[in-house]
Amino acid sequence: MxxxxxxxxxxxxxxxxxxxxxxxxxxxxxxxxxxxxxxxxxxxxxxxxxxxxxxxxxxxxxxxxxxxxxxxxxxxxxxxxxxxxxxxxxxxxxxxxxxxxxxxxxxxxxxxxxxxxxxxxxxxxxxxxxxxxxxxxxxxxTKPEYSIVSGLMVLQREDNVYFFADCGININPTAEQLAEIAVQSDELAKSYGFEPRIAMLSFSTNGSAKNEESEKVRKATQIVKEKYPHIMVDGEMQFDAAVRPEVGELKFPGSPVAGKANTFIFPTLDAGNIGYKIAQRLAGFEAVGPILQGLxxxxxxxxxxxxxxxxxxxxxxxxxxxxxxxxxxxxxxxxxxxxxxxxxxxxxxxxxxxxxxxxxxx
Known part of the structure; x- marks a missing residue:
C-alpha cells in the first residue's frame, strides 16, 4: 500500500x-x-x-x-x-x-x-x-478542542486514496458531533499530505429532501463552514454527487467539493461501517483502521x-x-x-x- x-x-x-x-x-x-x-x-x-x-x-x-x-x-x-x-x-x-x-x-x-x-x-x-x-x-x-473520539478508515486502491468517517465509534452523532468528525478527519488527512475535500453524506443533496436526518447533516456542514472557513467541505450530498463530476454539477452546481470529494463523513455509524466494507469487499479497496481521532x-x-x-x-x-x-x-x-x-x-x-x-x- x-x-x-x-x-x-x-x-x-x-x-x-x-x-x-x-x-x-x-x-x-x-x-x-x-x-x-x-x-x-x-x-x-x-x-x-x-x-x-x-x-x-x-x-x-x-x-x-x-x-x-x-x-x-x-x-x-x-x-x-x-x-x-x-x-x-x-x-x-x-x-x-x-x-x-x-x-x-x-x-x-x-x-x-x-x-x-x-x-x-x-x-x-x-x-x-x-x-x-x-x-x-x-x-x-480527548483534546481540549474536541468532545468526542471518532474512527477514520483509510481506503486505497492503486493510486486512489479515500478517507471514511466515522466507521467505528459514534452510533448516531449529532450535528455538532458530525462537525467535529469532519474537522478531525480534515486534520488527519492533511497530516498524510493530502488536501481533503470533505463531503457530508446523506440520502439527499443540497436540500432535495426536507427531514430531520438530512437537516442534521446540513447543520453540521454549516457549523464547519462557520467555525473553520479554511476547511473545504460541502453538503449535504449523496455519494454519487460527491464522486461523479457530472452528477455533482447537476445536483450541486457550484460546489467546490461535489464530484471530486476524497473524504466522506457518514451520517451514522451504520452507514460508515457498511460503506467502507462494501468498498473493501466488492470494489477491492484495501482498508486500514479505524484510526482513532481526537485523543x-x-x-x-x-x-x-x-x-x-x-x-x-x-x-x-x-x-x-x-x-x-x-x-x-x-x-x-x-x-x-x-x-x-x-x-x-x-x-x-x-x-x-x-x-x-x-x-x-x-
Missing part, C-alpha cells in the same frame, strides 16, 4: 515507542518482531514475561531485544494506581483502582502512555473496541480478526500520529514522590536480561 511507504519514511529513525497490551498474543509478537527488526518503532509488550518467552520460542521468534512490562513487576505500578484513582475522581475506590490497573492490560497500557513510557498504544487483537477505547477516554481523554495521544483499535500485517500497518499509522502531533514526554512524572526502584525492579526489563536473571536463579 503506497501510503505506508510514504508514512514509513516519515517515522524511520524517530524512536517512537508503542505499547502492545496483548503481548501474549502470537500475532502481536510476530508484528512486534518485524517492527523491531526493520527499526520502524520500539515495541513494548505487556504481559507475563515467562509466557511471552514461551509463546515466542514455540514459533521461533527471537524477542531478545524487545522490551516487556508486567504490571506486577513494574517499579511504579502502585503510582499508576494512584494516578488512575485520581483521574476517576471518586468513581472508583482505591481498592477497585488497584484491581483494575493490575488486571486490565489496556488500562495499564494507557497509563504507561499517560506517564511517558511510550507515545502510543495499539490493542484489539483480543479485546473489544469498548475495552480498548474506554480506558483511553478515562485516562488520556490527546494515539490509541488505536484492531479488529479481532486481524493478521500480523494489519498490526504492522496500524503501528505505522499510530507512529505517524505521534510524529505528526509532536512526540509527547507524558502528561505526568510517574516517579514523582516515590523512592528509587530497586535493582530487581526495573521499569522496563528486556527479555534478554530477564532470561539471564532466570538462568542465574535456576
Amino acid at each position: 503506497e501510503i505506508f511507504r510514504m508514512l514509513k519514511k516519515k517515522i524511520m529513525g524517530k524512536d517512537v515507542k508503542i505499547i502492545f497490551p496483548e503481548g501474549e498474543e502470537i500475532r502481536v509478537i510476530e508484528a512486534a518482531v518485524r517492527l523491531k527488526r526493520e527499526e520502524i518503532v520500539d515495541p513494548i509488550l505487556i504481559g507475563r514475561r515467562e509466557e511471552i518467552i514461551k509463546i515466542a520460542e514455540a514459533s521461533n521468534f527471537d524477542i531478545s531485544n524487545i522490551k516487556v512490562v508486567s504490571p506486577d513487576r513494574y517499579a511504579t505500578t502502585d503510582k499508576l494506581v494512584e494516578i488512575f484513582f485520581r483521574k476517576r475522581n471518586g468513581k472508583v475506590t482505591m481498592e477497585e483502582a488497584e484491581k483494575m490497573v493490575y488486571n486490565d492490560p489496556n488500562l495499564f497500557g494507557v497509563l504507561l502512555v499517560y506517564t511517558g513510557l511510550a507515545e502510543g498504544m495499539i490493542s484489539g487483537a483480543v479485546h473489544s473496541t469498548a475495552d480498548t477505547v474506554r480506558p483511553a477516554l478515562q485516562v488520556i481523554r 490527546n495521544a494515539p490509541v488505536n483499535d484492531l479488529s479481532r480478526g486481524c493478521v500480523p500485517e494489519d498490526i504492522y500497518n496500524l503501528t505505522i499509522i499510530t507512529a505517524h500520529q505521534v510524529v505528526a502531533g509532536g512526540k509527547s514526554k507524558g502528561f505526568v512524572d510517574p516517579t514523582e514522590g516515590m523512592e528509587p526502584a530497586s535493582a530487581d525492579d526495573d521499569k522496563v526489563l528486556d527479555i534478554k536480561s530477564f532470561k539471564e536473571k532466570l538462568a542465574k536463579e535456576s
Whole structure:
C-alpha cells in the first residue's frame, strides 16, 4: 500500500515507542518482531514475561531485544494506581483502582502512555473496541478542542486514496458531533499530505429532501463552514454527487467539493461501517483502521480478526500520529514522590536480561 511507504519514511529513525497490551498474543509478537527488526518503532509488550518467552520460542521468534512490562513487576505500578484513582475522581475506590490497573492490560497500557513510557498504544487483537477505547477516554481523554473520539478508515486502491468517517465509534452523532468528525478527519488527512475535500453524506443533496436526518447533516456542514472557513467541505450530498463530476454539477452546481470529494463523513455509524466494507469487499479497496481521532495521544483499535500485517500497518499509522502531533514526554512524572526502584525492579526489563536473571536463579 503506497501510503505506508510514504508514512514509513516519515517515522524511520524517530524512536517512537508503542505499547502492545496483548503481548501474549502470537500475532502481536510476530508484528512486534518485524517492527523491531526493520527499526520502524520500539515495541513494548505487556504481559507475563515467562509466557511471552514461551509463546515466542514455540514459533521461533527471537524477542531478545524487545522490551516487556508486567504490571506486577513494574517499579511504579502502585503510582499508576494512584494516578488512575485520581483521574476517576471518586468513581472508583482505591481498592477497585488497584484491581483494575493490575488486571486490565489496556488500562495499564494507557497509563504507561499517560506517564511517558511510550507515545502510543495499539490493542484489539483480543479485546473489544469498548475495552480498548474506554480506558483511553478515562485516562488520556480527548483534546481540549474536541468532545468526542471518532474512527477514520483509510481506503486505497492503486493510486486512489479515500478517507471514511466515522466507521467505528459514534452510533448516531449529532450535528455538532458530525462537525467535529469532519474537522478531525480534515486534520488527519492533511497530516498524510493530502488536501481533503470533505463531503457530508446523506440520502439527499443540497436540500432535495426536507427531514430531520438530512437537516442534521446540513447543520453540521454549516457549523464547519462557520467555525473553520479554511476547511473545504460541502453538503449535504449523496455519494454519487460527491464522486461523479457530472452528477455533482447537476445536483450541486457550484460546489467546490461535489464530484471530486476524497473524504466522506457518514451520517451514522451504520452507514460508515457498511460503506467502507462494501468498498473493501466488492470494489477491492484495501482498508486500514479505524484510526482513532481526537485523543490527546494515539490509541488505536484492531479488529479481532486481524493478521500480523494489519498490526504492522496500524503501528505505522499510530507512529505517524505521534510524529505528526509532536512526540509527547507524558502528561505526568510517574516517579514523582516515590523512592528509587530497586535493582530487581526495573521499569522496563528486556527479555534478554530477564532470561539471564532466570538462568542465574535456576
